[in-house]
Amino acid sequence: MDAQAxxxxxxxxxxxxxxxxxxxxxxxxAFVSACADSGAGTDMTAxxxxxxxxxxxxxxKVVMLTATHGHDxxxxxxxxxxxxxxxxxxxxxxxxxxxxxxxxxxxxxxVSNETYGEFRLVYGPDxxxxxxxxxxxxxxASTDGVLDEDAVCGDLAWWSSRGDLAVAERATEAxxxxxxxxxxxxxxxxxxxxxxxxxxxxxxxxxxxxAVRVRDSVAATAVDGFFTAQALGEAPTVxxxxxxxxxxxxxxxxxxxxxxx
Amino acid sequence: MTITVLARxxxxxxxxxxxxxxxxGPRYYLHxxxxxxxxxxxxxxxxxxxIATQGYDVVDRDFATWAxxxxxxxxxxxxxxxxxxxxxxxxxxxxxxxxQMRKWLADDNKRQLITPLVTRYLRVPDVQADGILMGELADxxxxxxxxxxxxxxxxxxxxxxxAMFRSFFAFRATA
Numbered sequence: 266m267d268a269q270a271x272x273x274x275x276x277x278x279x280x281x282x283x284x285x286x287x288x289x290x291x292x293x294x295a296f297v298s299a300c301a302d303s304g305a306g307t308d309m310t311a312x313x314x315x316x317x318x319x320x321x322x323x324x325x326k327v328v329m330l331t332a333t334h335g336h337d338x339x340x341x342x343x344x345x346x347x348x349x350x351x352x353x354x355x356x357x358x359x360x361x362x363x364x365x366x367x368x369x370x371x372x373x374x375x376v377s378n379e380t381y382g383e384f385r386l387v388y389g390p391d392x393x394x395x396x397x398x399x400x401x402x403x404x405x406a407s408t409d410g411v412l413d414e415d416a417v418c419g420d421l422a423w424w425s426s427r428g429d430l431a432v433a434e435r436a437t438e439a440x441x442x443x444x445x446x447x448x449x450x451x452x453x454x455x456x457x458x459x460x461x462x463x464x465x466x467x468x469x470x471x472x473x474x475x476a477v478r479v480r481d482s483v484a485a486t487a488v489d490g491f492f493t494a495q496a497l498g499e500a501p502t503v504x505x506x507x508x509x510x511x512x513x514x515x516x517x518x519x520x521x522x523x524x525x526x
Numbered sequence: 527m528t529i530t531v532l533a534r535x536x537x538x539x540x541x542x543x544x545x546x547x548x549x550x551g552p553r554y555y556l557h558x559x560x561x562x563x564x565x566x567x568x569x570x571x572x573x574x575x576x577i578a579t580q581g582y583d584v585v586d587r588d589f590a591t592w593a594x595x596x597x598x599x600x601x602x603x604x605x606x607x608x609x610x611x612x613x614x615x616x617x618x619x620x621x622x623x624x625x626q627m628r629k630w631l632a633d634d635n636k637r638q639l640i641t642p643l644v645t646r647y648l649r650v651p652d653v654q655a656d657g658i659l660m661g662e663l664a665d666x667x668x669x670x671x672x673x674x675x676x677x678x679x680x681x682x683x684x685x686x687x688x689a690m691f692r693s694f695f696a697f698r699a700t701a
Contacts, residue, residue, distance in 0.1 A: 310536065311537035311539055326580075342581040347578055348578035348579055349578075352579075379540075380568075380572065380576050382535060382539065402579075483558075483560040488626055489629075492623050493639060496643035501605060501611055502538065502605050503605065504537050504538070506606045506610070506614065510614065513616070513618040
């Protein structure tokens, strides 16, 4: 499967679907604009943020885990177990095995979903980033690792079509929820684990990170813990230390956004 | 009562437990170490999904009480070394530290931490070279007004205090 060719072929289709959905749903121009301006965001834990700070890039989960757990354990965690074969099938299908950096679409002020770490990194992916209307491993691959290539090819979108895809997929629901709910609707993981997913080829340079968001309550606790440990001559926890390093990082520090939900 | 720590993020900020005590059946919780509030009850499916997709460390250890769980997490929270932490005492983090210490002024328990932390910053040569930082740190020492402050107060003029700190630490360095 040539993923880029599939996405190219679908650009006009997503545009037509978006136009129809916007009219039928009455979701409004504000929603259409927000989708068109969306970024790509991914939640991460402090240990993975540590990797980003040390290596100056955002990389595939298996690459980041290899740094701390070694190659075999990392590959077992990502491509073993109940979920692994599905993920592997998708990545082989789009020719990004071991290199895929997953994210969701991102609206301003969106914070992490709490389950996958306290930090949300938002980056401006390059034009080769692919977008799918579903959680790829869950929706397009069977539990034994067989990919429905026709379905993937029929749904793939280019980054430049992300707004069209989001409107086509979510306009109906957007029309019935307040604007404050759009970020979760478009960029969040739904109760059935589905989401609009972006897939980029890692590694992405740290300079591509346009925001690192953390809840203000978490940031305040981390800063307090870090400096308390310092005053007592003790070692801070990883999150405390990473957050402190992040704030003083010349590239990423200015992009830290403390969000009060 | 049995509580099982199922899995955790390597850095420890998120972990999952199962509580087997309710008669209605086991309950599953998401714990966030750095967030206010109680653990959040979540479904088993979400726990399994999080473990499967995030590469979390599987723990699978049983405890009799929540206090034991807390103790286990505290003791096993990964920490960076004290030596690395010392390296992080740098001028770039001083503004954050000063902001934090100003908050500590209103807290009787934290107030006593101000002098040791200020002292650590004052030993950094690049901090000593920054008159504004030195003045702010000196103001904090004054405001903390702890019994341990070894330096006499100077009535007015932060520039005087900066000069005094410089001479004080120059003396310490050669003592």
